[in-house]
Amino acid sequence: MRRQQPVGATCRAATVDDAEAVAAVHADSWRRNYRGAYSDAYLDGPVFEERSALWHERLAAADATARTVVAEVDGAVVGFTHVIFDRDPSLGALVENLHVTHGLKGHGIGTVLMAEAARVVATERPGSGLYLTVLEQNTAARRFYAARGGAWVETRMGGPFPGGGRAPVLVMSWPEPSVLMAGPSELTG
Numbered sequence: 001m002r003r004q005q006p007v008g009a010t011c012r013a014a015t016v017d018d019a020e021a022v023a024a025v026h027a028d029s030w031r032r033n034y035r036g037a038y039s040d041a042y043l044d045g046p047v048f049e050e051r052s053a054l055w056h057e058r059l060a061a062a063d064a065t066a067r068t069v070v071a072e073v074d075g076a077v078v079g080f081t082h083v084i085f086d087r088d089p090s091l092g093a094l095v096e097n098l099h100v101t102h103g104l105k106g107h108g109i110g111t112v113l114m115a116e117a118a119r120v121v122a123t124e125r126p127g128s129g130l131y132l133t134v135l136e137q138n139t140a141a142r143r144f145y146a147a148r149g150g151a152w153v154e155t156r157m158g159g160p161f162p163g164g165g166r167a168p169v170l171v172m173s174w175p176e177p178s179v180l181m182a183g184p185s186e187l188t189g
Contacts, residue, residue, distance in 0.1 A: 009109045011116045014068035014080060016059040021077035022070065023052035029099040033138050039163025050162065058082075067124070069116045071100070071109050078104050081113040085125050091153070091173050092129030093121045105140075114148055118180035130177040133158060136168040145172045149179045 014022060027048040030038060038047075059068060065086065071079040079100035087094035095117050100109045121130050134141045136155065146152070150172035159166035174180060 009071040009073050009078060009107075009112050011069050011071050011112060014059055014070045016056065018070050018077055018080075019055040019059050020052060022055045022059070022068070022080050023048060025077065025080060025099050025101055026051045026055070026097065028102060032102055033141070034135065034161070036137060037135055037159070037165045037167035038161045039165055042163030047162070066096075067120045069113065069120065071113055071116075073104070073109075079109045079113055081117045083117050083120055083130075085121070085128070088131065090129075091131040091171070092175075092177075093117075093125060093131070095130060095132040098132070110144060111148065114180045118174070118177035121177050122181075128177070129173060129175045130180070131171060131173040133169040133171050136170055142170060142172075148174075150174060 030047055030051075031043045035043060058066075066082065066084045068080060068082045070077045080097065081095060082097040084094045084096050086092070095114075098110065098113055098117070100113070118130060121128050131153075132145070132150075133156070134145060135158065136142075151174070152170050153173045154171045156169050156171060157166055158169035161167070
C-alpha cells in the first residue's frame with residue numbers, strides 16, 4: 001500500500017468535550033476491523049452507545065494512571081490514543097487504544113499518535129517501556145506497528161470481547177519508546 005500525502009494533524013490532551021467524537025472513531029474502527037472477534041450483534045448494535053458511555057466516564061475523571069490524546073485536523077477529532085501507565089511490570093505502559101478515522105489512514109496520523117504516546121510515557125514514566133496488543137487478524141495494524149519498531153513478544157488468547165468472542169492477539173513491545181519519536185523520514189514503512 002502506497003503511503004498517502006501527510007495531513008497536518010495536531011495533538012492535544014483529550015477533554016470530556018471530545019467523548020462523542022472519540023467514541024465515534026472508536027466504534028467505527030471496531031466495526032471495520034474487529035468482525036469475527038467481536039460479535040456482529042454488538043458491532044451492529046450498541047457499540048457506539050457503549051463506547052460513548054466509556055469515554056464520557058474516562059474523560060470526565062481525573063486519572064493519574066492514564067492519558068488520552070486526540071489528533072485533530074481542521075478542528076475535528078480524527079484519531080486518538082489512550083495510554084495506561086505501569087500496566088505490566090516488565091513491558092511498562094499499555095497503549096490500550098489507538099484508532100484513526102478510516103478515510104485518513106495512511107496519512108501519518110497513527111504515526112503522530114504513536115509518537116505522542118511515547119512522549120507521554122517518557123514524560124510521565126521515564127525509563128518505562130511501551131506495549132500494546134493487536135488482534136492477529138488485523139494485519140494492517142500489525143504491519144503498521146512492526147514498521148514503527150514494535151517487537152512481537154508473545155501471542156495470547158484475547159477476550160472475552162464485547163459480545164463474548166475470543167481471538168488471538170499479538171503483544172508488540174517498544175522497550176525504548178523514544179524510537180517512536182523519530183521524524184517520519186527516520187521511520188520505516
